[in-house]
Amino acid sequence: MLVARPGNLMIFVGLLLLALMWIYPFVWLLSASLKTQPEIFGSGLGLIPDEPIWENYVRAWTVVGFDRYFLNTVLITGGTVLLIVVRSALAGYVLGRHRFIGKKLLIGIFVVTFFLPEGYTIIPVVQLTDQLGLLNTYVGVILGLGAGGHVSATLLYAGYFSGLPKELEECARLDGAGPFRIFFRIMLPLSGPITATVVILTFLFAWNTYLLPLVFTLSEPGMRTLAVGMTAFVGEYSTDWSGLAAAAMIALVPVMAVFIALQRKFVDSIAGAVKQ
Amino acid sequence: MSTQHPSRAPRRRMPVNRRQFLGAGGAGALAAVLASCIGGGQSAQQGTDSGEAGGALQWWDQFRPLTQMLEDELFTPYTSANPGVTVERRELAAADLGQALQVARRSNQLPDVHSLAGLDAAPAALVSEGWFQPVGDHADFDSSPIADLLFDGVHRFDGSVYSFPLFSPRQHATIPWYNSALLEEAGLDPDDEPTTWDDLRAVARAVTEGTDASGIFLPAQNPDYLSAIVTQLAMTAGAPGPIDWTTGEYVHDSQPFVDAVEFLLSLQRDGLVHPASPAMIPRDALARWAAGEGAIFPWGPWFIGDLVTESPEVVERGLGCWSIPRPNEERTSVRSAPSGGVFWVSVDSEHPEVAADLLLQMTGQDFQAALASAMDQPPALLEAVETADVHPAYRDCVARFAEDVRIAPSPEIGHPDAWRVTAEMRPVQPTIGILVQSALSGADIDIAAELRTYREAVSVERERALAAVQADGVDIDLDAWVFPNWEPESDYTIEAYDAR
Amino acid sequence: MTTSVDRVAGPAPARRPPGVLRRLRKDWWIYLFLLPTVLGYGAYTVYPLVASWWFALLDWPGFADQGTFVGIENFERLVADDLFWNSFRNSLVFLVCAVPLRVGLALVLALLLNRRNTPFKGFLRTLYFLPVVTTGAIIGVAFTLLLDAGGPISLALVESGLLDSPVNFVADTGTSLFSGAAVWVWKWLGITMIYWLAALQTIPQEVHEAAMIDGAGPGREFVHITLPLLIPFLVIITLIDTVGALNVFDLLYTLTAGGPAFSSEVIEIFIFRTAFGATVPQLGYASAAAVLFGLITMGIAVAQALGVRWARRATGAMR
Structure with missing residues (x-):
């Protein structure tokens, strides 16, 4: 290359320093989660604890009930991802490959509500969930998170299905397959890559979401997710800083581990979604 | 939901699992599909399967330091004396409790008994919205030891008792609690009490300069804490309270209030306040006081009860309290409103008679003595403190209240419809607490001018609320806030209301 | 992301459109496919949108069961x-x-x-x-x-000389x-x-x-x-x-x-x-x-x- 080597090196060092700054908060959190209470704010910038205090994790896990929060988060995330994938794939398939009465209207509604932020409809959603008798239930939270919104997932499927060759269906139809067989036997298996994208994006959304589970579990602490439980920890044990750091690590590590294991997929999904 | 549950008593106990997951039916096909996919059945509640015939009484409150006491002195004795009754208590942080109650109310899931943290602006409004059942129909509160402390418009509505005062009104939240060891390290004698604001400042300065610790904590994260401190300091400087009871006018912008705010700001300007104070709530400050990071922390009598719960070893180190300081040697008392109801029985309760009977136990001498020894807010039967097993500093603190605190009049007691106006009034922002918070956390504001703005806004809001209530045909005017026979240095007794 | 809206038109049969009713009957399965989305979206996105407009016209204290209509107050x-x-x-x-x-x-x-x-x-x-x-x-x-004022960021800025004294970043x-x-x-x-x-x-x-x-x-x-x-x-x-x-x-x-x-x-x-x-x-x-x-x-x-x-x-x- 034409560019001089020292310049390259400087750019690399700069990027590396910035990257270290970027992960410093996590390193500090890890270190704080292993320190004693006075050490956190008393030992200056030192990151290595005198002696790792694993008890902090035990406290966060059992006393505060993070085991329960963890289970809640897994159930709610799993349910939400499943709901969104199923309904988006079904709707995306017919939107992408078929004409029907009312299609324009449906797309129009999608476009109008595309940018509606979650916080602005929370009051009626609570009201609705209450009327359905679903407040303080997993299904209530899952429906609240996954039943509405997520137009982008539907559109991703629609875009993908519309790009598949027309012959696929015609052959199957000649063999006597009905629409359900065509969808479940041919189309759905073909949609692997886009399903991966949708799963990853909705997983990130559902695992990290806060406002809706917060409001839905106000009167039922046993239903809290990790994100909500974390803030409850602050309210009830505000001065237990090392426990707080340990709790934060417990809540953050799984999603970071999933990311590092699947990072190629994550990055491709997001890049793919934006290109659409 | 109640319509879908003709028998609601058992729903609290046994079939929690399925119901918690699926809701009360009627969730639609989607829900059913989902549930079968995730393999439902997980319970969202812990330990609720205590199947006794009478059904478990749900109980919510925010009194963490009372956890052990309530269990040992109330629930256990009561449930063993009454087989078939079980109590499930849930403690929520005060800030969360109000929000939880609102949502529970809208979905008919209120616990049988609960406190009102976060919603205590106007209990009467909740009564009129049909939140509660009267307890007086099921238990005889009028001949209980606290009968003298029950007031119309506060505990009794339309002749029925709904709640009762658990704590004494004779208290305030600006007790300077000190760390004896730090004072001695700074060369000070804890018995040499700083009685004036300047004395207190001198003590804080001696500690800041003579030790590694800070002089005083002023946690500014919670505006209500700041509001209370400023109002109480203003009263030591001669303010009648937020309202001048001789005229009924708000006086938030009078000189004593301005002086009180200025005093707090000057402590910070002089560098005597713990530097992390702006980011602290009172409980943070307690933890850091316990860690020896500062010498003085002005808070309520529960300071020591909390400390015994959180870090008992610190109590041994040495601590004590002084009286609330005043601007000069002249002694003026702090006024406190009659204490309201703490626990209420919700309209959703299936067992109001059990709940009422349980609450009645709390008015007895035995429970009040146990309450005293928990060293939280002083009990309604204040004399219980003298004989209870409490730390000497707590006894000292309560004794100082007897000297320093007088009971103020209350419009709600004086006029049967005053609560309607209180309930109609919307919160006026920024409050005094918020104003002090912004001044303490870096904003450059003209305190006197802002206090005047606040006083005017509150007055206008009261006028508006009054007009709205009058428009509904209620006979009330501003005279409900005027108590011409009020004496600043005496308690305003029930006889005084009659003589007005 | 918005662009895929244009693309979803998909391969279109060019035949003469049959009667509305006949098309609806022939395409019943399409509507079945759409049902979860239409129900969910209708209930959890469109309804709340409409409802919040209605709620906005009510005086509704949170501890009351419902509100009273007050227009644009x-x-x-x-x-x-x-x-x-x-x-x-x-x-x-x-x-x-x-x-x-x-x-x-x-x-x-x-x-x-x-x-x-x-x-x-x-x-x-x-x-x-x-x-x-x-x-x-x-x-x-x-x-x-x-x-926090005693936290690592404030500390690092003070030690590197960028700040004179610790700052309570979130409490200022x-x-x-x-x-x-x-x-x-x-x-x-x-x-x-x-x-x-x-x-x-x-x-x-x-x-x-x-x-x-x-x-x-x-x-x-x-x-x-x-x-x-x-x-x-x-x-x-x-x-x-x-x-x-x-x-x-x-x-x-x-x-x-x-x-x-x-x-x-x-x-x-x-x-x-x-x-x-x-x-x-x-x-x-x-x-x-x-x-x-x-x-x-x-x-x-x-x-x-x-x-x-x-x-x-x-x-x-x-x-």
Whole structure:
């Protein structure tokens, strides 16, 4: 290359320093989660604890009930991802490959509500969930998170299905397959890559979401997710800083581990979604 | 939901699992599909399967330091004396409790008994919205030891008792609690009490300069804490309270209030306040006081009860309290409103008679003595403190209240419809607490001018609320806030209301 | 993302349209496929939208079962409410400070990472991206410790001489909102960087080579060739990030809760506080605030969507 080597090196060092700054908060959190209470704010910038205090994790896990929060988060995330994938794939398939009465209207509604932020409809959603008798239930939270919104997932499927060759269906139809067989036997298996994208994006959304589970579990602490439980920890044990750091690590590590294991997929999904 | 549950008593106990997951039916096909996919059945509640015939009484409150006491002195004795009754208590942080109650109310899931943290602006409004059942129909509160402390418009509505005062009104939240060891390290004698604001400042300065610790904590994260401190300091400087009871006018912008705010700001300007104070709530400050990071922390009598719960070893180190300081040697008392109801029985309760009977136990001498020894807010039967097993500093603190605190009049007691106006009034922002918070956390504001703005806004809001209530045909005017026979240095007794 | 709307038209049978009823009967399975989405979307997106308009016309204290109709009184009060405008202003300040920073910084990073001779690209990209996958609410709580006056950030700034004395970043009326914006940029920079990397990959290698043959330096090449090609992406990415900047409840609520003294209260926190957090919760009033702000948000989105269309047409003409 034409560019001089020292310049390259400087750019690399700069990027590396910035990257270290970027992960410093996590390193500090890890270190704080292993320190004693006075050490956190008393030992200056030192990151290595005198002696790792694993008890902090035990406290966060059992006393505060993070085991329960963890289970809640897994159930709610799993349910939400499943709901969104199923309904988006079904709707995306017919939107992408078929004409029907009312299609324009449906797309129009999608476009109008595309940018509606979650916080602005929370009051009626609570009201609705209450009327359905679903407040303080997993299904209530899952429906609240996954039943509405997520137009982008539907559109991703629609875009993908519309790009598949027309012959696929015609052959199957000649063999006597009905629409359900065509969808479940041919189309759905073909949609692997886009399903991966949708799963990853909705997983990130559902695992990290806060406002809706917060409001839905106000009167039922046993239903809290990790994100909500974390803030409850602050309210009830505000001065237990090392426990707080340990709790934060417990809540953050799984999603970071999933990311590092699947990072190629994550990055491709997001890049793919934006290109659409 | 109640319509879908003709028998609601058992729903609290046994079939929690399925119901918690699926809701009360009627969730639609989607829900059913989902549930079968995730393999439902997980319970969202812990330990609720205590199947006794009478059904478990749900109980919510925010009194963490009372956890052990309530269990040992109330629930256990009561449930063993009454087989078939079980109590499930849930403690929520005060800030969360109000929000939880609102949502529970809208979905008919209120616990049988609960406190009102976060919603205590106007209990009467909740009564009129049909939140509660009267307890007086099921238990005889009028001949209980606290009968003298029950007031119309506060505990009794339309002749029925709904709640009762658990704590004494004779208290305030600006007790300077000190760390004896730090004072001695700074060369000070804890018995040499700083009685004036300047004395207190001198003590804080001696500690800041003579030790590694800070002089005083002023946690500014919670505006209500700041509001209370400023109002109480203003009263030591001669303010009648937020309202001048001789005229009924708000006086938030009078000189004593301005002086009180200025005093707090000057402590910070002089560098005597713990530097992390702006980011602290009172409980943070307690933890850091316990860690020896500062010498003085002005808070309520529960300071020591909390400390015994959180870090008992610190109590041994040495601590004590002084009286609330005043601007000069002249002694003026702090006024406190009659204490309201703490626990209420919700309209959703299936067992109001059990709940009422349980609450009645709390008015007895035995429970009040146990309450005293928990060293939280002083009990309604204040004399219980003298004989209870409490730390000497707590006894000292309560004794100082007897000297320093007088009971103020209350419009709600004086006029049967005053609560309607209180309930109609919307919160006026920024409050005094918020104003002090912004001044303490870096904003450059003209305190006197802002206090005047606040006083005017509150007055206008009261006028508006009054007009709205009058428009509904209620006979009330501003005279409900005027108590011409009020004496600043005496308690305003029930006889005084009659003589007005 | 909006573009796929145009593409979903799909392969269309060109036959004469049969009668409406016959088509509906023939296509029953299509509607079955759509049922979950239509039901869910109708109930959880469209209904709440309509309902919040209705709620906005009610005087509805949170502890009452239902509200009473008061017409546009809530809106009149809202317009006169300094705290509403305060939160509105805070949202705008947040938007104006944080979005350009996030978009610009991410572009610089993407350009540097896109260079052929930068080593360990994948590794660096992973580190920058890591905060994106974390939970906003937990990050907010964690940063209350990191940004404490005695915390590492304040300490490091004091020790390096950039600050004279420790600062309570989140508990100072002057810095709380900007601290929130900084944490938000930190958290979300990685995803915007990925958007940019994807955008850069759409630029054909030949363009780059042609520029080199013409003797253009890297700076000139960027300004005259790369930048114009990136403009449509700039509009889309800014749009996505702007919507993101209006969804900061989790991070800001846990970091500052809107304080101190409302100095970092953005509109979402205003709505939450009015509806659930206040001593006298006011659901109707909160709904009115939601409606008003929803309209403004949609206005911004529409303006930007028009921008996308314009940019696409402009660049289309260039090619």
